[in-house]
Amino acid sequence: MLLAVIRRQGIDIPALCHHEAIEPTGNCRLCTVEITRENWGGWKKYVTSCLYPVEEGLIVNTHSEPVMQIRRTILDLQLANCPNAELIQELAAEYGIHETSYEKQPEGDNCIMCYACTRICEVLGCSAISPVNRGHDKVISGPFGEAPPDCIGCLACAQICPTDVIPWSDKDGVRTIWDKKFDLVACKKCGKTIITREFADFLIERRKLPREYFNICDDCKRQELADKMGGIISQAEEAAL
Amino acid sequence: MRIDSIDKLNRWREECRDNLGAHKKKIMVCLGPGCLAGGSDEILEEFIKVVSDRKIKGVSVEAVKKTGCHGLCARGPLVVIEPEGIFYSKVKKAHVADIVDKTVVKGELIDKLLYADETSGEKIVDYRKIPFYARQKKIALRNVGQIDPDSLEDYVARDGYAALARVLTGMKPQEVIDAVTASGLRGRGGGGFPAGRKWATCAKIDSDVRYVLCNGDEGDPGAFMDRCIMEGDPHTVLEGMIICAYAVGSGQGYIYVREEYPLAVINLQKAIEAARECGLLGENILGTGFSFDIGISRGGGAFVCGESSALMKSVAGEIGEPRAKYIRSVVRGLHDKPTVLNNVESYANVPVIIDRGAEWFASIGTEKSTGTKAFSLAGKVNNTGLIEVPMGITLREIIYDIGGGIQGGREFKAVQTGGPSGGCLPAEKLDLSVDFDTLTEAGSMMGSGGMIVMDDRTCMVDVARYFLKFLVDESCGKCVPCREGLFQLHRMCERICEGRAEEKDLAIMRDLSEVIHRASLCGLGQSGPNPFLSTVMYFEDEYLAHIRDRKCPGKVCRELITYDINDKCTGCLACISVCPVDAITGEKKKKHVLNQDLCTKCGSCYAVCTYDAIDIE
Numbered sequence: 001m002l003l004a005v006i007r008r009q010g011i012d013i014p015a016l017c018h019h020e021a022i023e024p025t026g027n028c029r030l031c032t033v034e035i036t037r038e039n040w041g042g043w044k045k046y047v048t049s050c051l052y053p054v055e056e057g058l059i060v061n062t063h064s065e066p067v068m069q070i071r072r073t074i075l076d077l078q079l080a081n082c083p084n085a086e087l088i089q090e091l092a093a094e095y096g097i098h099e100t101s102y103e104k105q106p107e108g109d110n111c112i113m114c115y116a117c118t119r120i121c122e123v124l125g126c127s128a129i130s131p132v133n134r135g136h137d138k139v140i141s142g143p144f145g146e147a148p149p150d151c152i153g154c155l156a157c158a159q160i161c162p163t164d165v166i167p168w169s170d171k172d173g174v175r176t177i178w179d180k181k182f183d184l185v186a187c188k189k190c191g192k193t194i195i196t197r198e199f200a201d202f203l204i205e206r207r208k209l210p211r212e213y214f215n216i217c218d219d220c221k222r223q224e225l226a227d228k229m230g231g232i233i234s235q236a237e238e239a240a241l
Numbered sequence: 242m243r244i245d246s247i248d249k250l251n252r253w254r255e256e257c258r259d260n261l262g263a264h265k266k267k268i269m270v271c272l273g274p275g276c277l278a279g280g281s282d283e284i285l286e287e288f289i290k291v292v293s294d295r296k297i298k299g300v301s302v303e304a305v306k307k308t309g310c311h312g313l314c315a316r317g318p319l320v321v322i323e324p325e326g327i328f329y330s331k332v333k334k335a336h337v338a339d340i341v342d343k344t345v346v347k348g349e350l351i352d353k354l355l356y357a358d359e360t361s362g363e364k365i366v367d368y369r370k371i372p373f374y375a376r377q378k379k380i381a382l383r384n385v386g387q388i389d390p391d392s393l394e395d396y397v398a399r400d401g402y403a404a405l406a407r408v409l410t411g412m413k414p415q416e417v418i419d420a421v422t423a424s425g426l427r428g429r430g431g432g433g434f435p436a437g438r439k440w441a442t443c444a445k446i447d448s449d450v451r452y453v454l455c456n457g458d459e460g461d462p463g464a465f466m467d468r469c470i471m472e473g474d475p476h477t478v479l480e481g482m483i484i485c486a487y488a489v490g491s492g493q494g495y496i497y498v499r500e501e502y503p504l505a506v507i508n509l510q511k512a513i514e515a516a517r518e519c520g521l522l523g524e525n526i527l528g529t530g531f532s533f534d535i536g537i538s539r540g541g542g543a544f545v546c547g548e549s550s551a552l553m554k555s556v557a558g559e560i561g562e563p564r565a566k567y568i569r570s571v572v573r574g575l576h577d578k579p580t581v582l583n584n585v586e587s588y589a590n591v592p593v594i595i596d597r598g599a600e601w602f603a604s605i606g607t608e609k610s611t612g613t614k615a616f617s618l619a620g621k622v623n624n625t626g627l628i629e630v631p632m633g634i635t636l637r638e639i640i641y642d643i644g645g646g647i648q649g650g651r652e653f654k655a656v657q658t659g660g661p662s663g664g665c666l667p668a669e670k671l672d673l674s675v676d677f678d679t680l681t682e683a684g685s686m687m688g689s690g691g692m693i694v695m696d697d698r699t700c701m702v703d704v705a706r707y708f709l710k711f712l713v714d715e716s717c718g719k720c721v722p723c724r725e726g727l728f729q730l731h732r733m734c735e736r737i738c739e740g741r742a743e744e745k746d747l748a749i750m751r752d753l754s755e756v757i758h759r760a761s762l763c764g765l766g767q768s769g770p771n772p773f774l775s776t777v778m779y780f781e782d783e784y785l786a787h788i789r790d791r792k793c794p795g796k797v798c799r800e801l802i803t804y805d806i807n808d809k810c811t812g813c814l815a816c817i818s819v820c821p822v823d824a825i826t827g828e829k830k831k832k833h834v835l836n837q838d839l840c841t842k843c844g845s846c847y848a849v850c851t852y853d854a855i856d857i858e
Contacts, residue, residue, distance in 0.1 A: 026565050029721050029760045046759045051565040066759065070722075073756040077725035101749060102729040113718065131560065131718070134543065136728045138718030 002049035017114035117157035153182035153196035187217035245528035273310025276317035309473015311386035328368035381589035385473035404595035423599035425611035430584030453494035461660025464691030467585035471505035475512035481588025544715035563763035606632030610676035659688030662768035664775025700795030708772035723766030816846035
C-alpha cells in the first residue's frame with residue numbers, strides 16, 4: 001500500500017490505526033494524502049494511504065494544505081474525544097493544537113476506536129471482542145457487554161493498543177482482563193507465572209507445541225540449557241586433559 | 242403448475258387475463274402502509290364478508306382484491322371500484338355495506354366518499370382524472386396498487402415475466418446490457434450511477450461466481466417508495482433481478498430488506514416461492530437451461546447498511562461497516578466476488594425497458610436522467626403519498642399540481658430531497674428540473690426519493706439539527722471524521738438552536754464540514770454535513786437570527802420563543818385543560834393568563850386554540 005512506500009522514503013506521516021501485524025481498515029484517517037495524475041486535469045482526490053494501492057504514475061502530496069487541514073481537524077476532534085490520551089496530546093501538539101476547538105467529552109475513556117485490538121484478536125483466531133453499537137456510542141466489548149467467552153487472556157489487545165486504554169492485571173496467580181479472570185500457569189522450577197491456562201492450551205493445540213512446553217518458564221529453560229552446555233564444555237575440557 | 246416453456250407461459254397469460262377479465266367488477270382495497278394504518282385490513286375483511294353474504298350475481302368474493310399502495314395516502318383508506326375507477330377516500334368499515342349495495346350492485350355513487358378538488362370543491366369520480374394521478378407517469382410503480390401482490394396470476398396477466406421470456410429466448414447477455422445502457426437507466430438508490438455500465442463491468446470480470454444484489458434497505462426518514470414496490474409488486478423486483486443475472490452471468494442473488502418492513506419480507510418470500518414453483522426462478526428457468534435463485538437477507542435496520550460495502554458485509558453475516566472502495570464492489574463485492582448491486586426501483590424499471598424498448602424509455606425524462614422517478618411526498622403538502630413522475634418535471638409541479646399545495650394554505654418554505662444526506666431547497670429553486678445533475682448542482686441530491694415539504698412554520702436550523710442527529714445515531718462509528726465530526730457538528734447546531742452560539746461558530750462548522758466531506762470513509766460521512774451546508778447556503782439569515790438576535794424566525798426553537806395569550810381569547814378553557822404544567826389560569830368567558838415562569842413551551846395550548854389567541858414570539 002501507499003503508506004509503506006511513503007514511509008520507506010523517510011516521509012513521516014501519522015497513522016494511529018496502522019500496524020504491520022494486522023490488515024489496514026482506515027479508521028483514524030490520519031494517513032490521508034492527496035493524489036492526482038498527469039491526466040486528471042488538476043483534479044485531486046483524498047485517500048487513506050494505508051489502504052490505497054500503489055500505482056504507476058500516481059502523484060502523491062503528503063503535506064498539502066488540505067491534507068494538513070484534515071490531520072489538524074481529526075486530531076482536534078480526537079483531543080475533544082480523548083482529552084487525557086497522552087499520545088493524542090503529543091501528536092496534536094506537533095500539529096500546533098494544544099487545546100481542542102470542540103466540546104470536550106467528559107466521559108471520554110481514551111479509546112480512539114482504531115480497532116487494533118479487535119483486529120489482532122481476530123488474527124490470533126479468537127475474535128473474542130468486537131466493536132458494538134453504532135456511531136458515537138460505539139465501544140469495544142465482548143458479546144452482550146459481558147466478559148468475552150472466547151477470550152484466552154493473551155494480552156495481545158492490551159499490548160497493541162496505541163493509547164494503552166485496555167486495563168488488565170496479574171495478581172496472586174490470577175490474570176484479569178475484559179472482566180474475565182484466568183488462572184496463570186506457574187513455572188515448576190522458579191514459581192514465576194508464565195501464561196494463562198487457556199492461552200497455553202490454545203497454543204499447544206493450534207501451534208502444535210508439546211504439552212510439557214509451558215511446564216517451566218523461558219528463563220529457567222535458558223538456565224537449563226546453559227547448565228547443559230556448561231556440562232558439555234567441562235566434559236570436553238576434562239577429556240582434553 | 243410448472244411453466245417449462247415460453248409457449249406455456251403465453252398460454253397461461255391468456256388464461257390469467259380471461260380470469261381477471263377487464264370488464265368484470267373489482268373492488269380494490271388499498272393495503273399500503275398508510276391505508277393499513279387507517280384500518281384497511283378490517284375494511285377488506287368486511288368487503289369479503291358483505292360480498293359473500295349478499296350473493297350478488299356476477300360479483301364473487303374473488304372480485305374483492307387487496308392491493309399495494311394506491312398512492313394518495315393523505316386520503317386513505319382508499320377503495321377503488323374497477324373498471325370505472327370510482328375512487329372512494331377516507332373509507333370506514335361502516336361504509337362497506339353501502340358501497341356494495343349502492344355502487345357495486347346499482348352503480349350509484351356515494352357522494353361523501355368521492356374526491357373533492359382542493360380549490361373548486363368539484364367532485365371527481367374516476368381517480369385517473371384527479372390531478373394527483375393525472376400528472377404522474379408510472380413505470381416502476383405500474384402494478385403497485387393495481388394488482389394483488391400475492392397473486393402471480395395478476396402479475397402475469399399484466400405482461401409479467403414477458404420481458405424475462407424475451408431475454409432468455411431472443412437476446413444474448415450483451416444485448417441485454419446494451420439495452421439497459423441505451424435506456425440511460427441510472428441507479429435509483431441515490432447515486433445515479435449508470436446501471437448498464439455497472440452490469441457491463443461485472444460481466445467482463447473473469448470469475449466463476451458473480452452475485453446480483455437488490456438493495457431494499459430504504460432508510461431515509463419519510464421515504465417509502467421501495468417499500469411500496471416490494472410490498473405491492475414483488476414479482477417485478479424478481480423479474481428485474483433475473484434479467485440482470487442473465488446479463489451478467491450470475492447464479493445467485495439476494496434481496497437485502499430491513500426487518501422493519503415485515504410485509505415486504507413476507508410478500509417477497511411468497512413471490513419467490515410462487516416463482517420457484519412455476520419454474521420462473523431456480524433451476525432451468527422456463528426450460529431454457531438458465532438457472533438463478535434468489536434469497537432474502539434481512540437487515541437490522543441500520544441506515545449505513547444501505548451503503549454498498551456495508552450491505553455486502555451484512556449479507557455475508559459480518560458487522561455492517563463500510564470498507565474503503567478503492568477497489569469497487571462491482572469488482573470485489575459479496576464474498577470478494579464481482580457483484581451487481583441495484584436498488585429496488587432500478588430493478589422494477591428493467592422489465593419495462595426490455596418490453597417497450599430502450600428508445601422508448603430514453604425518450605422519457607431529460608437527456609442525462611431518463612425515465613421516471615418515484616417519490617414519497619411527505620410533510621406539509623396536501624396530497625401526501627406515493628408518486629412517480631417523469632424526470633425533468635419541476636419541484637413546483639410536484640408540490641403544487643400533484644401535491645395540491647401546502648396544507649392550510651400556508652406559505653412554502655423549503656423542500657428536502659435526498660434524505661438525510663440530501664439538502665433543503667428554498668422557494669426560489671421551485672422551478673428547478675428534478676433530475677440527478679440539477680439537484681446535485683443546487684446543493685441537494687436526488688437520493689432514493691424522499692421528498693419532505695416544509696411550510697413557513699419550520700425552522701431550518703432545527704431541520705439541520707434533526708437530520709444531523711439522525712446521522713450521528715446512524716453513523717457506523719468506524720472512522721473519526723464521521724463519528725466525532727458529525728457529533729460535534731450536531732452539538733454546535735444544538736447550541737445555535739438554544740441561543741448559545743457565537744458567530745465564529747459558523748466558520749468552524751463550515752471548516753469542519755469540509756473535512757468531514759473530504760476525509761470520511763464512506764458516502765454517509767462524505768455527505769453527512771449536507772443538512773447543515775444546504776440550509777446555511779439558502780437560509781443563512783435564519784442562522785444569524787438565532788445567533789445574533791437570539792430569535793427563531795420559524796418560531797420552533799424552544800429556548801428562543803415565548804408563548805402568550807392575546808385579546809382574541811374567548812375564555813373557552815381549552816388551553817387550561819391541556820396545559821401539562823398548569824401555567825395557564827383563568828375563568829370561563831374571561832381572557833386567560835399564561836405564567837411565563839411555569840411555561841415549558843410545549844406548544845399544547847397553541848395546538849388546541851381555535852381562536853388564534855396564542856402568540857409565539
